[in-house]
Amino acid sequence: MVKIYSSLTYHKFTYALLIPLLVVLSSCGLFDKELKQDEHISHFRHQIARVVDSLDTSKERIVAFKTIIEDINEDNALITPRKKNLLLIEGHTYISNEYLDAKNYKKAMEYTNKIIEIDSTSPRGYYSRGCVYQATNKDSLAILDYSKALSLSSGYADAYYNRALLYEEKKDYDLALSDLNKAAKLNPPYLRDIYYNRGEIYKTKESYDKAIAEYNKVIDLDTLNIMAYCNRGDSYFLLKNLDKAILDYNKSILLDSANVHLYLKRATAFEVRKDYNDAINDYKKILRLDPNNRYDYYSEAKKAIKKLKPLVKD
Numbered sequence: 001m002v003k004i005y006s007s008l009t010y011h012k013f014t015y016a017l018l019i020p021l022l023v024v025l026s027s028c029g030l031f032d033k034e035l036k037q038d039e040h041i042s043h044f045r046h047q048i049a050r051v052v053d054s055l056d057t058s059k060e061r062i063v064a065f066k067t068i069i070e071d072i073n074e075d076n077a078l079i080t081p082r083k084k085n086l087l088l089i090e091g092h093t094y095i096s097n098e099y100l101d102a103k104n105y106k107k108a109m110e111y112t113n114k115i116i117e118i119d120s121t122s123p124r125g126y127y128s129r130g131c132v133y134q135a136t137n138k139d140s141l142a143i144l145d146y147s148k149a150l151s152l153s154s155g156y157a158d159a160y161y162n163r164a165l166l167y168e169e170k171k172d173y174d175l176a177l178s179d180l181n182k183a184a185k186l187n188p189p190y191l192r193d194i195y196y197n198r199g200e201i202y203k204t205k206e207s208y209d210k211a212i213a214e215y216n217k218v219i220d221l222d223t224l225n226i227m228a229y230c231n232r233g234d235s236y237f238l239l240k241n242l243d244k245a246i247l248d249y250n251k252s253i254l255l256d257s258a259n260v261h262l263y264l265k266r267a268t269a270f271e272v273r274k275d276y277n278d279a280i281n282d283y284k285k286i287l288r289l290d291p292n293n294r295y296d297y298y299s300e301a302k303k304a305i306k307k308l309k310p311l312v313k314d
Contacts, residue, residue, distance in 0.1 A: 033079055040077045044068060044087050048094065058098045065095045085119050092118070096128050100135060108132045123149035127159050139166045157186040161194065173201050192221045199231060208235040226255045230262060237265075242273045260290050264297055267304065276308045283308075 051064040069091040078084040092115045099108035109132050115125030130145030146163040149156050164179035177198060184194045199214030215232035218225055233248030249266035256262065267282035283301040290298055 033077075036077050037079055037083065040075055041083060041087060044072055045090075048090060052094070058102050062095055062098050065091050065098070069095075085122075088118050089115050089122055089124050093124055093128055096132075100132060103135075105132055105136050121152060123152040123156055123159070126152070127156060130159070130162065134162060134166065139169065142166055155186055157183045157188040160186070161188070161190070164197065168197065168201060173205055177201055192218050192225070195221070196225075196228060199228070203231060203235055203238075206238075208239050211235045224255060226252050226259075229255070230265070233265065233269075237269055242269050245269050246273070258289060260286055260295050260297055263289070264301075267301075271304070271308065274311075276311045280305050280308050280312070
């Protein structure tokens with residue numbers, strides 16, 4: 001028997017074929033738009049990188065970044081608001097940083113606020129504004145913004161580090177250490193600075209062994225770090241380990257042989273160790289390096305030499 005399709009049956013069959021075809025065509029169109037958008041995003045990011053690498057002055061870079069931002073705003077190929085906003089945030093952040101470096105804090109603040117207007121859920125704007133507040137000594141406001149940035153992104157190492165520096169200035173050492181520890185766990189490229197600041201805090205808290213452990217980490221990463229040797233030397237001195245203190249002062253002086261402060265530290269250690277000849281030699285070095293008493297050590301060195309000369313054994 002020949003099966004006869006009614007007109008209704010035929011149309012249902014046709015629609016059943018067309019619907020998947022329309023879905024496929026629609027998906028293809030969307031996919032093409034996504035590809036085009038990604039190409040444009042890549043192009044804008046390349047432009048931003050070229051500005052950073054190729055233009056010499058801050059003024060030139062700011063003009064170029066503003067042009068790129070205008071192009072981003074006008075680009076109809078950027079169909080995903082989130083992706084477009086990320087590009088705009090990136091461009092505004094660069095401009096804010098340029099103004100911050102130039103100490104034009106009013107303009108820097110203007111652009112950080114624009115970032116927050118673009119996306120109030122992005123930590124970038126609050127972090128950038130915190131940097132401006134920190135640079136203008138508005139520490140309480142900076143801490144609030146860094147805290148807001150961290151509430152939006154708990155993995156923001158820079159916010160932990162900058163907030164730690166502010167806590168350290170306020171002598172909230174436990175809070176500072178907590179933030180430095182959190183920053184260190186995120187393994188940022190400035191681990192050396194984190195270790196150094198932890199060392200400084202431990203030294204201030206008179207935890208000299210812990211301070212030495214932190215300075216050791218700094219020196220492991222940077223064998224030419226004068227301040228790490230110097231401050232480790234101070235910690236050894238305060239622990240009355242004069243031999244190790246003098247060794248570290250020796251290393252510091254090898255790296256910076258014109259530094260009057262280092263000779264004073266070593267002279268003091270020699271004096272306490274009763275190496276009076278060596279102490280006198282360092283005090284004399286201070287007189288030669290600072291004949292105009294720029295560092296206010298000249299009279300101190302002269303008095304020390306006068307005091308120590310009778311103690312020198314023939």
